[in-house]
Amino acid sequence: MSATAADVRPASGIGGWRTPLVIIVCGSLIGMLTFGPRSAFGFFMQPMSHEFGWGRDVFALALAVQNLLWGIGQPFAGAIADRFGTVRVISVGALMYVLGLLAMRYGSTPASVELGAGVLIGFGLSGCSFNLVLSAFGKLLPVEWRGIALGAGTAAGSFGQFLFAPIGVALIDSFGWQPALTVFAALMLLVVPLSLAMATPSVAPGDVPASEQQSFKQALAEAFGHRSYVLLVLGFFTCGFQLAFITVHLPAYLVDRGASVQTGGWVIATIGLFNIVGSLSVGWLQGRLPKRYILSVIYFTRAMATVVFISFPITTFSAIAFGVVSGLTWLSTVPPTSSLVALMFGTRWLATLYGFAFFSHQVGGFLGVLLGGIVFEKFGSYTPIWWLSVLFGVLSALINLPIVEAPVARPVAQAA
Template sequence: MSIQTGDLGTASPTQSWRTPLVIIVCGCAIALLSFGPRSSLGFFVQPMSREFAWGRDVFALAVAVQNLLWGLGQPLAGAIADRFGVMRVICVGALLYAGGLLMMRYSTTPLSLNVGAGVLVGFGLSGCSFNLILSAFSKLLPPERRGLALGAGTAAGSLGQFLFAPFGVALIDQFGWQSALMVFATLMLFIVPLSSAVATPPAAEAKPSEAEQQSFTTALMEAFGHRSYVLLVLGFFTCGFQLAFITVHLPAFLVDRGLSAQTGGWVIAAIGLFNIIGSLSVGWLQSRLPKRYILSFIYFTRALATLAFISFPVTPATAIAFGAVSGLAWLSTVPPTSSLVAIMFGTRWLATLYGFAFVSHQVGGFLGVWLGGIVFERYGSYTPIWWLSILFGVLSALINLPIVEKPVARAVPAT
């Protein structure tokens, strides 16, 4: 099957190369590159804090701002992508991402760190992360390939985490944190040429029956007046809280327990590796099981894994085991969440509506990172945040159960 529409409208013979396989491979490559450096930022906490005599709360605030702006920028990026096409948004996002990492490398004050690692990387991620890739997959691929493609796109982000975690630790150890950030910034530029493969048509060039289905305002009013969508958004908060806290603070937590930085790198890598399995499995399962049950099971599994992790002595074996179990449930919430949005409201405003759900995810991420730094500086321990993470996991497991998995009822216009 060849793709019939692209960012410039009807496909020409030169666009026949955009087969479903090419779209999936290039989209997964973008997800891998964009998620890798972001998931490795926790390894820069200690070297940068030592060099500039910062507390962990300083670095935590910068990454918290990044998470928040990533979320707040997602609906805007999604709306622009839905109206003008995905490729433009991804290119701008990649350039902002690279610029943020470059500014982070030259940061000598908390303010410059917040602007680079926080503002620029945050808005950059909103434009080139796997969220827009999943939206492009939903619009460009035939229905029978979407489920597995969504799982593959999410798994690619995890593969980035698996590869970049030990890669980042090795770069820091061998060449210093400054050189590591320079390498990361350079790699982000490869996203620009890859984005041509996932280009989607502007709204004006879409099929009239689809483009005229809803206005932007009507779509938002419909979504936020829909009980199942609101429950989905609330549950997604926990996903962001848990992921951001673990990504940023787990490496330092393990060092505090006497483990090496390399162990932290392998734990984060294990999360990424096992999430490949989890995301692909969920991508396959979501066409066979109710998605609300899958989400509920994932959140409850996270809560149990965290409870077990903090209840036993922390060793390299238990840390890697925690990473493996957490990885199975790491980003596997994303395929069923995006699929539920598409089921409820269709694909016309999918990037926008998933973007608003992602705001909730990133508000949770902001609080997870920021509160982790604040609590540690005040009490010298992350224990309160671990227990808060367990509580949120249980609540989200319950919140997702009443979700109704069917299209929203719409009035049929009179002929």
């Protein structure tokens, strides 16, 4: 006889002012505030590079390190949150994020940018980004709230991108890049009080039902021995590669092709705006359609949109249109990916196992940002990276098709 990975009930500590709606709103605000500034970093590349005489590869390396360390830190931040609760992890991550922004603000060497934008913000994001928020949603909210909550939490990050891209451009144009980073740092401090709504209880082994009593090592062994989880993790690599490359290098690519800086700002903002629609729609659709098919369609659509975008002359209309399609498929991979992890293994180690999937995402992001800078400095063009992005999109569309959407079977000890 066997038992499946169960849906864990909402934590018993919920009550009083922490209603499901309050939890979703506060978590969404955290997602907006943490995702917004980093999505606007591409607009700081040119003014900082011009002021200090750097090549684009310097800034690209810092943001590549950020993506990689975000991914490396995510499983460990998730494991700490799974064991000891979420509030401390989110608060410490937010403070590291603030310190990283200030290091960028007051630094004047490549090392200071790599420390601030790379190390501090990278590890900070692993503790306070929407990934921890989505995991908290999975633990705190009733099952009937989870689909829309995962979509809303992801969409909130996109709204942060929509909001902070034009704000970042306006602040840089009006006051300079240093004051813009100071404003971003001040706004990040709001995450600390908002994290109180995300409080999950610490979990001792005796608090967990027998069917879910796993150690950290047992949970990892089960997940990485599960074919569908491995396919999901491999496919998520492409998402990170595409998103990070576009976020960091698209503004400069558009300027290189004759578009204005403002056009780049509005394209990034458009991506954020339409990702709200895409994330909420996928959050709703994943309860009605197989999640693996949703993921395959998303990856294939991104690949075809890129082919069309780079094959024709760049105009304001084509750039905005690319932003619309990219936005609809931007972070909409996150709700079905996190839902599949919860479906396969339950929510006991959700933050940890989703964290390892996200590590794959961030390895892709690291390579997307880094290769974009290296290839441009060597060839004076981003074209090879665009086509590599297309190839990865097609491969991920195929990789997700064989995923089996079912809980993993676990043996249950029988009474004598």
